Amino acid sequence: MASSHIQKNHGRLGGNHLTQEETVSAAGRAGFVARGVVYVLIGVLAIRIAFGAGGGEADREGALAEVAGKPFGIAVLWALAVGFGCMAVWRGIAAVRGRGRDGKVTARIMNGGRxxxxxxxxxxxxxxxxxxxxxxxxAKSRDWTRTALQLPYGQQLVGAGGCVLIGVGVGIAVRAAMRRFLRRLDLSSTPTGTRHVVTALGVGGGVARGMVGAAAGIFVLVAAIRFDPQQAKGVDATLRSFAGTPAGPWLLVAVAIGLMLFGAFSFASARWRRM
Incomplete structure (x- = not known):
């Protein structure tokens, strides 16, 4: 009788633990879906800008405004907010009780920051x-840069921030090109064609995302060197700057498509990410 009672309690505890793990995993997957929606919309807005079709700012705020203008847009915004909240919870849990690769100190710090x-x-x-x-x-980027420049050693602080952004952007692009993201996906049971598609999404999307981050960091570094907060740019102005290169609007189109690919890769991560 006692042994049977212990087995029942063990089974109940195991079931509760499994339910908790499933809940945490579901939270993370919801976050990836929310991230994917925003990146796809940013890419669409950037393509509109490249072809002179307007469409508002090609950044998170512009994407949210695009959603708000659609039927049931407010409901979708709240769903996105919940998704991002779930992502925050999932990352926070990974930072606190990290396991495997996430158990390393640097991984915990990065998950905490995320x-x-x-x-x-x-x-x-x-x-x-x-x-x-x-x-x-x-406007937020310029305001933050202006405030930081007014601090003691503000110019050095902003310059260091720009260098960090450049490093992070380059790191994201390099890891994507090296297909490091495949380590965090479980594609063992998927057809070969699906694996190739997901890999292409991860490489193209990650490289584009890294390019945007590195370019934004360059503008922050220039703002520090010139002691001019107007040189700092957010995502929208950074994307528009690609159209001012010798490649013209086609570089912006390429980056925009890359951001859309990253959005699609986020959807794939919601499906096949190892949680």
Missing amino acids: AVFYASVCWGTAAFATGDRGSGGD
Whole structure:
């Protein structure tokens, strides 16, 4: 009787643990879906800009505005806010109880930073849904740079921040080109064609995402060198700068398609990510 009672309790505890793991995994997958929606919309807006079709700012705020203007847009915004909140929770849990690769100190710190980032994105999306649109990403970047430059050693601080952004952007692009993301996906049971498609999405999308991040870092570094916060650019202005290169709007189109690929890769991550 006692042995049977212990087995029942063990089974109940095991079931509860499994339910908790499934809940955490579902939270992470919801976050990847939300991220995918925003990146696809940013890419669409950037393509419109490249062809002179307008479409608002090609950044997160522009993507949210695009959603808000559609039927049931506010409901979708709240769903995105929930998704980003889930991503913040999932990253936070990974930072606290990291296992495997996520158990390393650097991985825990990075997951903690991502948790804070997605918590702020969740808050911003919820505020957007309530009608508090605030200023655009470009204005925020200039404001933050101006405030930082006014601090003691502000010029060095902003310069270091620009270098960090450049390094992160280059790192994202290099890891994508090396297909490092495949380590975190479980594609063992998928057809060969599906694996090839997901790999292409990850490489193309990651390289484009890294390019945008590195370019934004360059503008922040220039702002520090010139002590001019107007040189700092958000995602929208950074994307528009690609159209001003010798390649013309076609480089912007290529980057925009890459961001859409990263959005699609986020959807694939929601399906096949090892949680």
